[in-house]
Amino acid sequence: MEAERKNVCIVGGGLVGSLCACFIAKRGYNVDLFEMRQDFRADATVLGRSINLALSHRGLEALERVGLREKVTKSGIPMHARMIHSLDGKTRPIPYGRTGQFIMSVDRMGLNGVLLTEAESQPNITIHFGHKLVSCDPTTGETVFSTDDSTVKRTYDLIVGCDGAFSAVRKSMMRHCRFDYEQRYIEHGYMEIAFPPSESGGHCMATNYLHIWPRNQFMLIALPNLDGSFTGTMFMPFELFDQLKSPEAVVKFYRDTFPDALELLGEKTVVDTILSLKALPLVSIRCQPYHLNDKMLIIGDAAHAMVPFYGQGMNCGFEDCIILDDLMQQFGHDFGKVLPAFTNSRVEDAHAIVDLALYNYIEMRQSVNSVTFLLRKKLDNALNWLLPNHWVPLYTMVTFSRTPYSRAITDRRWQDRVLGRLLCAAAVAASVCAACAAHRVGVTRALRTHWSQMAFRASRMIEGLRKA
Amino acid sequence: MEAERKNVCIVGGGLVGSLCACFIAKRGYNVDLFEMRQDFRADATVLGRSINLALSHRGLEALERVGLREKVTKSGIPMHARMIHSLDGKTRPIPYGRTGQFIMSVDRMGLNGVLLTEAESQPNITIHFGHKLVSCDPTTGETVFSTDDSTVKRTYDLIVGCDGAFSAVRKSMMRHCRFDYEQRYIEHGYMEIAFPPSESGGHCMATNYLHIWPRNQFMLIALPNLDGSFTGTMFMPFELFDQLKSPEAVVKFYRDTFPDALELLGEKTVVDTILSLKALPLVSIRCQPYHLNDKMLIIGDAAHAMVPFYGQGMNCGFEDCIILDDLMQQFGHDFGKVLPAFTNSRVEDAHAIVDLALYNYIEMRQSVNSVTFLLRKKLDNALNWLLPNHWVPLYTMVTFSRTPYSRAITDRRWQDRVLGRLLCAAAVAASVCAACAAHRVGVTRALRTHWSQMAFRASRMIEGLRKA
Incomplete structure (x- = not known):
């Protein structure tokens, strides 16, 4: 009433x-x-x-x-995974969550x-x-x-x-x-670019993915539309956009950084889009x-x-x-x-x-290129599989749950600490085992050096993982 | 042209x-x-x-x-110093810089x-x-x-x-x-209050000072005017201003926190000011x-x-x-x-x-009440006297020079580091000397305990100084 x-x-x-x-x-x-x-x-x-x-x-x-x-x-x-496009045209998916998410x-x-x-x-x-x-x-x-x-x-x-x-x-x-x-603005802007449907009218790339061309300092992404097209978006420093002022510069840039995308978009679309639009702020x-x-x-x-x-x-x-x-x-x-x-x-x-x-x-633009990032993802997924209620990866909390965003950050910090300690312990244990083994079996000095190098590399990788 | x-x-x-x-x-x-x-x-x-x-x-x-x-x-x-008003009505000056500044x-x-x-x-x-x-x-x-x-x-x-x-x-x-x-607003507001000239027409407090009543969570300050008056300003949490809604509450608050100022302002001025004005944001x-x-x-x-x-x-x-x-x-x-x-x-x-x-x-509202703050000021002044071109206190750089503000912050951080190391070294040396002395002269156990307590207190004070 x-x-x-x-x-x-x-x-x-x-x-x-x-x-x-x-x-x-x-x-x-x-x-x-x-x-x-x-x-x-x-x-x-x-x-x-x-x-x-x-x-x-x-x-x-x-x-x-x-x-x-x-x-x-x-x-x-539905987009089940990021699809990473390397410079050489190879693609590999990184799933967003578990199967079905x-x-x-x-x-x-x-x-x-x-x-x-x-x-x-x-x-x-x-x-x-x-x-x-x-x-x-x-x-x-x-x-x-x-x-x-x-x-x-x-x-x-x-x-x-x-x-x-x-x-x-x-x-x-x-x-x-x-x-x-x-x-607060970031120093990067964005510009959309349309991937046309394939000649048969379907999608020109695998449909159920968010395609990413991560180039460290900038990136191109593409999301699928129902009509067979993809909507692409370039995210780059404004300075970089400002350098693309001639058809030659645009084509060279795409050929050098997004060659497979250039193939799909066509030179005309790329040139027309970049020379006619203005990069927008974020x-x-x-x-x-x-x-x-x-x-x-x-x-x-x-x-x-x-x-x-x-x-x-x-x-x-x-x-x-x-x-x-x-x-x-x-x-x-x-x-x-x-x-x-x-x-x-x-x-x-x-x-x-x-x-x-x-x-x-x-x-999106950089970490997905790194091995330690991918290892961390795998480790997170494995721990999530083992302890589904206690170990939830950050991306999953944000995207596939209603966990308060601030809690997601706190949980991630806690996970980082635990993982850091576990990995340190594992590294120490591995080093000790390696040293003992090397001593007991009386291996040659060369082999022992080889072991210690491996242990050193493992500890470097673990350090990287901890930071990822 | x-x-x-x-x-x-x-x-x-x-x-x-x-x-x-x-x-x-x-x-x-x-x-x-x-x-x-x-x-x-x-x-x-x-x-x-x-x-x-x-x-x-x-x-x-x-x-x-x-x-x-x-x-x-x-x-x-000219205001040569802050004049700190304690709760018991005592006052003590803290100079802004060297004589003449x-x-x-x-x-x-x-x-x-x-x-x-x-x-x-x-x-x-x-x-x-x-x-x-x-x-x-x-x-x-x-x-x-x-x-x-x-x-x-x-x-x-x-x-x-x-x-x-x-x-x-x-x-x-x-x-x-x-x-x-x-x-970004702070949670505190300000309100001005006028100190009248004394009956003889002169200033009712020492003229050449910026008077401060520092009460940790809030404060009153007063600056002298040519006509013998002072312009006072209360800086307090809005919550505290909101509690002062009756003449009784206002007078009680002033009597409890600024008794000497109440004497000079008079109850009527304090009540009229606080009940008629609105605290302004910062x-x-x-x-x-x-x-x-x-x-x-x-x-x-x-x-x-x-x-x-x-x-x-x-x-x-x-x-x-x-x-x-x-x-x-x-x-x-x-x-x-x-x-x-x-x-x-x-x-x-x-x-x-x-x-x-x-x-x-x-x-202004808190640190000036602390012994370590005052010791740090004295130490800064002594070092400034010894090394006038190399050791300039933060307040002096900001107020009595055209040192870029950001450089003033950098210099202060450098001074803090140096001072921290010097004080640690001094503390260690003092402890060692004290221990040696105690041992050599064969003092009683009680006296030795006393020495170590003193050393502990000294180290606490030094820690405080480092943070001040």
């Missing part, structure tokens, strides 16, 4: 905003969803950011809760369309396209939106900012409280608090934008919706309790995944 | 903006100085932030360069008035009061200002943002480049770059707002003017070289002083 008398304003009709509207409407509130742009479903040429998305456990659970999991996953493509390539616009259509079908949600937030007041709940030809004023009991990394709701919060805020945003009074809340990228390398931006934003929903369940209509509890429970985890996302760029 | 054809826009007529106008006008450029507020010199009731300022070496050098040092210092009050208490409005009047007297500076920046374009140099009844558009060769911690120029830069930005701002293209620059608080505990906010902003002036000397009219060089030379030092200012709050 009481819920019907409360009006909630959601600013931003992107992925998180449209999902959040569905969650909040389920609790009986009246929801107005405002989106700055026009309805892109009516006009296929309107394009937002189009990096493919990797949907994983947290995102899937949120979709499940609003009854959309099946609808979304039936048009997604995968992340899912989904189309951003398609997913957004499903969510908007679902929101639209709810009787207590009204979507207002072409409405830009002009101002909002955290004390009275008054909002002002502008359209092409008018100004709309309305007052709400709750305003939820889902308006992305450059959130207008967040900006208005910053004027009204002691708001800690940080935005930003991390950390802030707090996420709420103001009992009136305003920010979630998703508005609260914690991150670089895309852990595939958690959307998943984390969707999990925000779950957490908000759980708190509304716990505290009922008392937004004065729900909102501070959201800040308290979410800031630390959001900061953790922002950090992890930065770290994972190095893993 | 060329300079006369270049037009420079300075946004913000505060301390740094009006000084910067004087510097730039000296190079022959045409300067328009825009200030949002009306001319406060015409209306004494217009008040800005009024924490007294502590002018020191960097600020004085900047004033010297525009010929204003004498004019400003003749209405300032002092920081100077100056009135913010008075200083701002001197600078504006100086700027006004230059033929190539025009001051526009009541002009608020609406927008500025970092590519074309076009600016739009609004007044009460009109809009002013003008295009400039250079736009310098001296518009404070919440700079509008910085906001427009943020929209046009990969701009790293961080604002923010640190770090960002980069400080420039955009060859058109826009931010300096002063717009680039690096800091908490006030090192007394360097204004001094650092004034030093920005010196550095900009030196770069204009070096590169001439080529703003495309001057501005990047400013960013390159200033970011690291600005971040360093922002950090130092945060650190110094703990020193």
Whole structure:
């Protein structure tokens, strides 16, 4: 009863905003969803950011809760492993988790369309396209939106900012409280490039993989689409992008670093793409608090934008919706309790995944090339198989569970310590055994030298593993 | 000649903006100085932030360069030392530097008035009061200002943002480049409180000191004014301010923590002040770059707002003017070289002083109460006396020299290492001597225990010193 008398304003009709509207409407509130742009479903040429998305456990659970999991996953493509492309054209997969665990390539616009259509079908949600937030007041709940030809004023009991990394709701919060805020760019940019379907209309590379060309200081990745194409993305230092200013330079660069991709893309696509597009920046945003009074809340990228390398931006934003929903369940209509509890429970985890996302760029573009990294993965998997409830690899905790992100970092540190000690003990034991054996069997001096060299190499490798 | 054809826009007529106008006008450029507020010199009731300022070496050098040092210092009050007020009403001074070194208490409005009047007297500076920046374009140099009844558009060769911690120029830069930005509040706020002159019209406490009531978790400070009053400022956790909601609570708090100050202020002043004012927040701002293209620059608080505990906010902003002036000397009219060089030379030092200012709050409110802190000061002073060019205490480098702030931090770390090693060596030597002596003279067991206790206490104290 009481819920019907409360009006909630959601600013931003992107992925998180449209999902959040569905969650909040389920609790009986009246929801107005405002989106700055026009309805892109009516006009296929309107394009937002189009990096493919990797949907994983947290995102899937949120979709499940609003009854959309099946609808979304039936048009997604499972990716069971990274497929590493070496310079010589060889490929090798590195699985994401155990057999049956995968992340899912989904189309951003398609997913957004499903969510908007679902929101639209709810009787207590009204979507207002072409409405830009002009101002909002955290004390009275008054909002002002502008359209092409008018100004709309309305007052709400709750305003939820889902308006992305450059959130207008967040900006208005910053004027009204002691708001800690940080935005930090990395020195690398990104640029998308489309791999066409093969001549037969299928995928030109193995379908169920996230393809990576890791070149240490930069990389190319590609995610499969349903139509047989792949969406590729180059991540490179801006300085490097700036050097690719002529067709010759572009082709030479691709021939030297991504020869097999060049084969698939064709010289024309590569040259046209790189010479016509501008590399786009990548930003991390950390802030707090996420709420103001009992009136305003920010979630998703508005609260914690991150670089895309852990595939958690959307998943984390969707999990925000779950957490908000759980708190509304716990505290009922008392937004004065729900909102501070959201800040308290979410800031630390959001900061953790922002950090992890930065770290994972190095893993994707560089560490996957290293033997010690691969050994560590194998060791992690073996220990996970032995102790499934006690030893869960970091990537699995982040991607295939709802373990709080900050807890995932703590657990990984604990695992590192244990592994470090175990490996040291093993190295000592191995050295002692080797020395004893060499002494007892009376081997020649040359052989003993050989043993000690092996022991030295083993200890170096173990040291590497510990750091990986 | 060329300079006369270049037009420079300075946004913000505060301390740094009006000084910067004087510097730039000296190079022959045409300067328009825009200030949002009306001319406060015409209306004494217009008040800005009024924490007294502590002018020191960097600020004085900047004033010297525009010929204003004498004019400003003749209405300032030298403060040779901190005057520490204990709970029992006892006071003891801790000098800032060597004899003859002092920081100077100056009135913010008075200083701002001197600078504006100086700027006004230059033929190539025009001051526009009541002009608020609406927008500025970092590519074309076009600016739009609004007044009460009109809009002013003008295009400039250079736009310098001296518009404070919440700079509008910085906001427009943020929209046009990969701009790293961080604002962070501390959990403490500040509130001013006025100590009246004594009945004879003089100062009610020793004049030439910065008075501090350090109470570990919070503090009160007071700086002398020319009219016999002191401007006091309470720095305390917001939580503590929030507890002072009744006259009884306020008086009890002052009686328990600042009894001698209560005597001087009077119960009425304390109650009226605390119950009528709101504690204000304290923010640190770090960002980069400080420039955009060859058109826009931010300096002063717009680039690096800091908490006030090192007394360097204004001094650092004034030093920005010196550095900009030196770069204009070096590169001439080529703003495309001057501005990047400013960013390159200033970011690291600005971040360093922002950090130092945060650190110094703990020193002012807490460390000054500790014996090891005082011993370290004495040791630093002794070493400085022995090796005046090689051992300069941190506070002296920051306050009485133009040593780059980041270098001051590096030097302090080096001093800490040296001191740590020296003290360890001394402790070992002392213990050995003590043990030998105890053994040789055949003292009783009791006495030997006493010796070893002393050695233990000495080592604890040395450890404390090393950390101080």
